[in-house]
Amino acid sequence: MLLIECPWCGERDESEFSYAGEAHITRPRETKNLSDEEWADYLFMRKNPRGLHREQWLHAAGCRRYFNVERDTVSYQISGSYKIGEQPPSGEKV
């Protein structure tokens, strides 16, 4: 049971949230100009890293806001939460 900090509501149990996949995947603007490979990359390809991972969570049983979490996929340590559009706490540019 992770302890996740919602940027609006504070620290809550994982059971209040639902997972929404890898963060910082921007929907391409001119989708019709994309090659099949480029579109497939947006559609299917995910980093699945061993280590720091930026991911979206929804505070489903709370304020219903989506936000980002930076989490280590090995230790499950969470380095922090940040709002959509902000940079992760590790300082690593995304």
Added chain:
Amino acid sequence: MSQRCRTDKGGRIDRDQTIQFTFNGKAYSGQAGDTLASALLANGVHLVGRSWKYHRPRGIMSAGAEEPNAIVQLEKGQYTIPNARATQVELYQRLDASSVNCWPSLDFDLMSVNSFFSRLMPAGFYYKTFMWPKFMWMKYEYLIRKASGLGESPDQPDPDRYERTHAHCDVLVVGGGVAGLCAALAAGRAGARVIVADEQSEFGGLTLASHAQIDGRSADSWIQVTIDELQKLPEVTLLPRSTVFGYHDQNFLTINQRLTDHLPLTERSGGREKLWQVRARQVVLATGAMERPITFSNNDRPGVMLASAVSTYINRYAVKPGNRAVVFTNNDSAYQTALDLKSAGSEVVALVDARAASASEIANTVRSAGIEVVNASVVINTRGRKRIQSVKLMNLSADGKSVSGAIKTIACDLLAVSGGWSPVVHLSSQSGAKAVWHDAVAMFLPGKSLQAQASVGAANGTLDLKSALEEATAAGNSAASACGFNATMSVPTADAVQQDPILPLWLVPSPKGRGGNQFIDLQNDVGASDIQLAAREGYRSIEHVKRYTAMGFGTDQGKTGNINGMAVLADTLGQSIAETGTTTFRPNYTPVTFGAIAGQDLGERLFDPIRKTAMHAWHEENGAKFENVGQWLRPWYYPQVGESMHDAVNRECLATRNSVGIFDATTLGKIEIRGPDSAKFLEMIYTNNWMNLEVGKGRYGFMLGEDGMVMDDGVTIRLAHDHFFMHTTTGGAAGVMAWMERWLQTEWPQMEVFLTSVTDHWATAAVVGPNSAKVVSAVCDGIDFDVETFPFMATRTGTIGEVVCRVNRISFSGELAYEVNVPANTGRFMWEGLIQAGAEYDITPYGTEALHVLRAEKGYVIVGQDTDGSVTVDDLGLGWALSKTKADFIGKRSLTRPDTVRKDRKQLVGLITTDPNTVIPEGAQLVDDPHVPIPMPMIGHVSSSYYSACCGHSIALALVKDGHSRRGDTVYAPLANGQIIEARVTEPVFYDKEGAKSNG
């Protein structure tokens, strides 16, 4: 007291309170404060069970959670509890316990014939023998399970109630032994909010059975004073009988508190167990250590016990476990056991020490007490059947690899064994700290954790009381300080005890080079030879060896013997224990009842709540059968007296098509979409155009995933320029809401759009059929129901009495139809008004089954039934719904992916069976030729299938490869029972193909 093995004085039992209980049908007495195990021992009962595989007689081995043998079934009927550890069962009046795994009785076990064949049942025996032929496995499995099962699970509903609580604390102390209490006191005095959980009925742990001194007083008196002080601290919670069984991420720990198990059945009330879910800022693990055995031939006889357990039974429970004892050790701690035995009046025939010499203070005390200490010797074998009768000793070589000299036999009725101590690193390991082997102390110690926790005392390998108190005080102070408290407790004083180092010894060498019956895991009957065999057969990883031999798979999870098994594997492979490593420690530390996990989340009230519409009671009163749709309970059909489901559905369909039907459509998902960018937003969410939709009109739309596959569908109505009302599928409502919120919040935050789920705000009745306008117009005022002025896909607002209603002319049946919406709490009022007005047209309520038939007759798909996440709008033959003019919408780019445009995609078709009365089962696979050998090439499957009374024949919708170009072809549905159904591919519309009926 008639308990013949009870000592005259001492112990923590209440000699005035005698308790009657039965074991295997025989009556015994014990005292308050006993466990079932101590009471049995007080009556001289050692033999308590039979082993799992060979059905060898087994006795009580330990005094705690690690017990592998004394596994019992408690009580009978609905209160029965399987696989309880007798060492942890507190004795209560009229307790009824019995052994598990012996048939027909403990004393005479027919299955013990297995033990003569043990050479024929090596590691992996079941895998190797019963693998082939495959079809026989089910039969073998039944017989094996019958022969080797543990306790019996109850076959009646659990009558008890289970509670759950969430708690937050500054410091959670796990284990209420001296170290835990000391840490709790340090943190508690500083003002921190502390929870102390201990699995036993009394705090104090192993020290309750010791002779130690703390702060100049006896240890048990220090324990009592400390508990008294902790109880007075308002922020401290003491939880006895509470096992911390799981350590999860971010200091989330689970505790199972047993509230009533120690009481007689008739005196139990309230919840039986309470599950605590605790989030702690700091955790102190003071879980202690468990003594481990030494493995030698026939080390499993009743009367072979852990030395510390012998001391516990003597000092804590005033029980004398034997009259003539041998102590076998490789370290100093069992010397105290020898002294304890002597003071309890047992004769200690010999203390056998594998070490070449022992000269510590306690060793000398033992010698001066007149006990013979035999150094450089080991127990190589035992004799006895239902109780140990003698041990055989030999000399151990200096390198510990062989035995030599004459075999010396000593008669005894008790063998107390100590192979050293294993810190209880289970919770530490669960927290993510990998246990680390330390050669110097021959222990796995807690590794470095990423979580805010510390292990102290014996759990950290610190067996010496003085050092343990220092560690515990420091950890308590620093945990409280980390939470912002000023914690400065000084260390309670205790004398340091000098101990000679341990001589690691796991498996006693056998004189012939090969020994039998050297048990590693007593519960699962895994011997040293099984581990060695596994290594010879090529197994290298301890995790694989565990699974191959079943070592540590019992209900005790190998708490005592696993370490010996790892050492034997390391030795066989010629590597170190550090290289071999441990198996993974997983929750739960000890078994937890399903009741505790489920708590109050039972049934439809709290586990999976049922949603009912405002008209539900009317449906019930009118005999509806219901079906589950998500959490909703929807009327399925309304059988009249003597009607089958088939009859009822046919009647409902015909009545609707010929006159008028009424359907509760409340459960459809409803989402209000408001804001200046609403239309622009819908342009992206749906595949068709929305900018040009007039106010007061609706439009049917498909929602796709970015992969281009159909995700949801429904009609959305424009109520104002910046205000839309979306309908979703019943099951998809929550998902669609989250989906749209995600796009708005993460991708298009610049869009000014607001979403509100209003599914529960409205009650909806669909009035359907040629006479529907007459019925609705009789009820709803202020609306002109002329079919020309109130066209298809239009919305109007009116009133029913004083209730405002919104009427949408939407049809999911091809008939003239209206959906009447009112605020939910007036739903029944509206419904009954419509029923009353419809009486003259014989208005017929219909359920979801008729709804499905009516829509299938028109070829209307149900997302999730006729689609499965791999179906596009084009596959459904509904390409008209895809805008050609929009630059983009969700999923658009995927519609030109190679996989989306390939020729042989499964496409929606209709099927008409050759025999008009045969209904193909939904899910049936379709083939071109049913006479080719299995596996036949499959070309598709049936997604919807019904008998259509309106058409007079059965109808089906199916997804068939390249189906759109296969009209007129014959396909076959071969069923599992051998029947083959022949059908013709048609267009997916069966009724009123011209759409003439939509205007009534």
